Amino acid sequence: xxxxxxxxxxxxxxxxxxxxxxxxxxxxxxxxxxxxxxxxxxxxxxxxxxxxxxxxxxxxxxxxxxxxxxxxxxxxxxxxxxxxxxxxxxxxxxxxxxxxxxxxxxxxxxxxxxxxxxxxxxxxxxxxxxxxxxxxxxxxxxxxxxxxx
Amino acid sequence: xxxxxxxxxxxxxxxxxxxxxxxxxxxxxxxxxxxxxxxxxxxxxxxxxxxxxxxxxxxxxxxxxxxxxxxxxxxxxxxxxxxxxxxxxxxxxxxxxxxxxxxxxxxxxxxxxxxxxxxxxxxxxxxxxxxxxxxxxxxxxxxxxxxxx
Numbered sequence: 184x185x186x187x188x189x190x191x192x193x194x195x196x197x198x199x200x201x202x203x204x205x206x207x208x209x210x211x212x213x214x215x216x217x218x219x220x221x222x223x224x225x226x227x228x229x230x231x232x233x234x235x236x237x238x239x240x241x242x243x244x245x246x247x248x249x250x251x252x253x254x255x256x257x258x259x260x261x262x263x264x265x266x267x268x269x270x271x272x273x274x275x276x277x278x279x280x281x282x283x284x285x286x287x288x289x290x291x292x293x294x295x296x297x298x299x300x301x302x303x304x305x306x307x308x309x310x311x312x313x314x315x316x317x318x319x320x321x322x323x324x325x326x327x328x329x330x331x332x
Numbered sequence: 333x334x335x336x337x338x339x340x341x342x343x344x345x346x347x348x349x350x351x352x353x354x355x356x357x358x359x360x361x362x363x364x365x366x367x368x369x370x371x372x373x374x375x376x377x378x379x380x381x382x383x384x385x386x387x388x389x390x391x392x393x394x395x396x397x398x399x400x401x402x403x404x405x406x407x408x409x410x411x412x413x414x415x416x417x418x419x420x421x422x423x424x425x426x427x428x429x430x431x432x433x434x435x436x437x438x439x440x441x442x443x444x445x446x447x448x449x450x451x452x453x454x455x456x457x458x459x460x461x462x463x464x465x466x467x468x469x470x471x472x473x474x475x476x477x478x479x480x481x
Contacts, residue, residue: 231401232392233424234383243381252380267448268424271417271441275382289453292420296453297446299416304438304445 187282190214190260191316194284197224197237198262198323204229208262208323211237213245213278215257221245237261238269242276253277262320264313267292270299274307281309284320336431339363339409340465343433346373346386347411347472353378357411357472360386362394362427364406370394386410387418391425402426411469413462416441419448423456430458433469 190212197210201224213221223240227233238261245254258280259273264287271292273281281293288295293311300308339361346359350373362370372389376382387410394403407429408422413436420441422430430442437444442460449457 227401231395231399233395233401234388234392234421239383243383246380246382250380252376252382266420267441267446267451267453268417268420271415271420272383275417290455291453292416292446292448296451297416297441297448299441299446302416302445304416304440306439 186214186217187260187312187315190219190258191262191282191284191320193219193222194237194260194262195316195319195323197222198320201225201237202323202327208327209237211241211259211261213241213254213257213259215245215249215254220248220257234268236266236269238265239272242272242278246276255279258282259309260315262316262323263287264291264293264295266290267297267299271305273309274299274305277307278309280312282312282315284314284316285324286313286317335363335366336409336461336464339368339407340411340431340433340469342368342371343386343409343411344465344468344472346371347469350374350386351472351476357476358386360390360408360410362390362403362406362408364394364398364403369397369406383417385415385418387414388421391421391427395425404428407431408458409464411465411472412436413440413442413444415439416446416448420454422458423448423454426456427458429461431461431464433463433465434473435462435466
């Protein structure tokens, strides 16, 4: 678990940086062959782009860096359960393993809602590991929304 | 239906242009207040970006043009039933009406798979109209995949 905790710690740093920018604090990391190939925090407000979730930005950055659409063998770490949009993008990118922190009963698309990876329309499902650094990931979100009220 | 057919005709042009670029031929148009604010075809191969579906590119272009994340009151026309990623993005962008051409039983996320708009995790559902120029939209896809074999 040492490597997993290290990558999730970087994702948490990205979430904290997003909070400081006034963004809903979610962070993501993509690791391949023991190396971080992309890290990103949510930038939907800054970019005025509803697709700019942390996972999407990380996937796009990793693809740009590697020059390939598919990130076969790569693992994605994200502080919050991905939504339906990100869950599908993770599948399309052929991510090998998905590690997420806090569950998202209101907006998640992995273990809630349409549960994309369990659908016959899903043609690649990553292995999913949830609850990684869950308390810290949830606390960042709780603090953010408390401060905004 | 005159305006709807006109917008879908532009989406079909975008699909045909995508086919000429060697991309899976899907096209999309976003209309707001009687004007086309964005049009796009699939560019996943060209951009090496699995998120570069026609709908995502159109939403991003419309948001960039209008300088706002949410496209409230806008309608999206797309030649193929959106996948789960695009269905969710359409919801997040607060698209008013979704018009699509051909159904996609293998990869659709609106009337197949996780049926995002029917989930409790979906907080805005567009009105959905399907089968608009369905035959032409399906034919472009059929021709494309036949020619690739």
